[in-house]
Amino acid sequence: MPEQYSLYKWTMVIDLDRCTGCQACVVACQAENNISFNTEDRFHQHRVMEWIRVERYWDGEFPQGRAHFIPILCQHCNNAPCEPVCPVYATHHNEEGLNVQTYPRCIGTRFCANNCPYQVRFFNFWQPQWPSRMHNQLNPNVTVRYRGIIEKCSFCVQRINQGKRRAQREGRQIRDGDIMPACVQACPPSALIFGNIKDTASRVYRLAQDKRSYRLLADLGTDPNVVYLKKVEY
Amino acid sequence: MPELSRRQFIKIAGLSTLGASLLGSCTFSKVELLAQSPHQTPEDLVTGTDNWYATLCSQCPAQCGIVVRVVEGRAVKVEGNPLYPINEGKICPRGQAELQELYHPDRITQPWLQKGQRGSGNFAEITWDEALGEVTQRLAQLRANGRADTVLLATQPLRGRMALVTRRFMEAYGGRYMAYEPLEDVVLRAALNQTLGQDVIPEWDIASANYIISFGADFLSTWLSPVRYAKGYGEFRQGDRGRGTLVQIEPRFSLTAANADRWIANRPGTEGLLALSLAQVIVAEGLVDSNVIQAFTRGAGAKALEEFRPERVQETTGVTAEVIRSVARDFARQRPSLALGGGASAHTNGLFNMKAIFALNYLVGSIGQKGGLFFNPNPSPETQPLQAAPFAQWRDLVGDLLSQKKPLNLLLIHKANLAYGLPSSINLSQALTQVPFIVSFASFLDETSAQANLILPTPAGLEDWGDDIPDPGPGYKVLGLRQPTVYPVGDTKAFADIILALAQGLGPEVKNALPWTSFREALQDGVRNLYQASAESQRRASFTEFWQSLLQQGGSWNLQERIGSQGEPPPLPQPEPASFAGEANDYPYNLIPFLSNALYDGRGGHLPWLQATPDPLTTVAWTTWVEMNAQSAREQGLQEGDVMIIESPYGSLEAALYLHPLMPPGVIGMPVGQGYWAGDRYSKGRGTNPLAILAPLTDGETGALAWAATRIRLRKTGRRSPLPKFEGVVSAIQLEDEPIIQTIKANPSTP
């Protein structure tokens, strides 16, 4: 069923030709979204929480080769496999194209994480903890999650809401580039671009039409709101 | 109805109280119900509203401009300053983590005096008056006895007014001062000086270049000003022009090599030969203007470079003649092109390598050209930076201490972690025992501070005043300003303020050299000069207004103030071969230590965000790993996670193996940044430090540490220690065999 979208439909474009794999987006996301520390144990247990991660793919072996990097975050699918399996409607698609996770609703069945082909949903196996004083750096605009619920990339919905209110106060519509999730803002080579794809003058609209564009695991029919750009090398 | 025994009754009563208290605890705690009405509201504090303060990052020598989001007096986020010309709103992982330094649980917040034996870690808190009194008294006494020259101030490399204060203080006092950095840029600076006549690093216009050859310059990760270069790289790849070509020539597979269109693994230490061979092809084939060729070869033409014909060097460099020729042709034809040199400096012939590489820029006419390099303005005498001293000077210092030739009576250390960064073979720890009193200015306990008698806590970067003239700059004059963004955590004093306080107690000579009561005043003095010299003095109502506007935007810069860049033909460097410590038979591998993408040279080790940031290539976090060619490792029956003993002629250490498909056989890579043994809860006892086992070899002319000149051998311990890595956390999806979910008929998204 095609969704009816309001004024906005948020889309991210990831230009893999620009991405260097430097991890700036990863740390920016940790800082903005109060993600608890990924301790050494979490790496061993394969329970690392990174709402955005940079996957590295080796291409070739010595002497010829290179590595490719793909930043992967919640794709905010228009046909999201995570949504229909949630028994309590904690995850749903909103009218601006966001796949929203409602923490107080989540009961921790982890069905959504199982059903997500991109593996971008993370379960809080422990109560997140910050050592003394470090809780001062928590972002007051983002809920600190607790044990037993799923969390994931929200496209920095707190920044979207803030941007909308700012625009409302100033009596205008949101301009292209007004709203930037933390990862987009940090990215040194500007590989990440965020905007409203319903605005035909926006950068994301133009880039989504680029002949380099593709969607991740498009065959699954999830119809993501994250567009990847990559020049195919022959 | 059974009778309830007393005992059972108590049990039940207890349980129901437990139930009640459990549920009671589900409500808001009393503290959360308090709504404190502050005594006084600062003008800039509005509940629930963000304040943004522009300041400078202090996590690496690039010092990007940042803005800090402050909510109700707490710093909660660091972002790039969109106005600052170096990074233009962008920021790297290390800069983001600056925040954690501020609220770190193990920060030193009170002066510490060593109570037990030095190095025992038995510190007691004392007051600032006691601490400063102690240092002043020692300084004054040494000076009165005519032993001022037995005082050494070792700092990190300093720029701006901080360098000025330090220099003036030590010169007036009569002591010695040196700056220390583990992987120094001495060779790079010497080469730039000798080829381009520049004392400061030029601006490399990566964004507009069309063809870049980088000789081991890991400019997408840690080299010089990585955020600026990464931003340029984005434009270089997908700007409004065609896509640029990046060639990385490096014996190790670095992050920049991973992103290069072509990665050429040469033999370590042969970068200079390769560069001259590229020049030979360009000259012999006449690929550039003949006047340039005449000037470059001093009129000798192709003859001058005959010995560097690709066929002659292919054996030594390990790069075939065809590859050299094709790269040389592209480099000369696809202009504007740029030659960068980074890791090539880490050899005993580092200066030759770097000179040969930078000379290429002249040959292809890139000096002062868009897409080439632009010179940066030289600093004034007032803003002369305090550059890192070459390793040879530190080695000699330690030698003199050990032989008692030049004893030290007082050692002052400011963020120079000598005990961690200097190779253990020169025996610094023994030398330090010869120094009767050591004072460290530090925010965290590190290996050198742990040896100190007195630790004076300094503020975190976000609480400090400062300024910076970025080096490398963007091609024009920039002054960046650092300002406190929050009220300080703990009772700290800035390094420069301590110096000024000490100067007060050391007689009129020292006192008059530093006519300021606080470092902020010293900064304002510098800005006042700028104000009076510029047209701003006409436009602004007062100096205060100018000062505030500068603090607001993070500094002062003027894009119009570009200086001309002209290239004199660089001298043709005389080739010299690299030498290595350890015979190839005994020590079959070249060890190449490299700066970690997250921890830099270890200065980010105490920040959990950085510790948990996977290395972009190996995806390992929280520890040190050994990168080895996967195929040759498998042939030797080695597996990932095997704990290896890495043995150089100068020591050995242990680390777990990572099988790397793209490391050249014969080369072993190890990241710098772990292996702290003093330190805080996040870095202490983690991994190992490859710098410790390096041979004390130097580049002949500059005396810089040749950190890639050590050969090693590997032995298996038989133990295994699985690497904490991100790789494998997310399992791969098999698409062809069986679709995971039923393919839904794709809805074309309706924009």
Add this chain to the structure above:
Amino acid sequence: MRSVTKALGFIAALFLLGAVLILTPIISLATRLIAGLTRKRLAMGLALLAILVGIGSAVGYFWVSRGFAEIPSQPVDFPHSLHAGALGVSCLFCHRGAATNPAAEFPSVEQCMFCHRVIGKGNPEVEKVVAAWEAGQPINWLRINRLPDHVHFDHQAHSLAGVTCSTCHGQVEGMAKIHKIRSLKMKDCLSCHRAKNAPTECSTCHY
């Protein structure tokens, strides 16, 4: 006082409901097990019952202490009825952020002193404020309306939409002591959002 009786009535109803809900399965279970069961087991069953009663009373306590009933006594007996009522001081004079910020803000002691440097000398409550000002101490007011961490409420958004202060905070100008007039639970928020066609999408408040 009215609200206290209201709350007590509510608690009574809750208890009744709770008793029915909790006891029914237990009694049926107990009757099934009672024959042939040892005394010990029966005692255990009773213990369980006691725990549930404990939980029930805790719920009751929760309602009484955190619900409408309690009117906490503030460190300073600040009469909104005088300031906002008789004197007609605008809400925004003290709660400066209510129209322009996410948080309405509690005024600082300094702000109280704008007026009370001159007015109200000798009044014991005003003297408390003056004492706090002179001692450089904050005043720890007790919060009446508090939302949990996972709710992000924005005063500005509501005032932009034309919601008045009294919609949620009641006729403050008539209250000698401030008390809660709405539950401010999600149902309460939603009833208004629905009525006014305001967004009811989860991510409006929960993120």
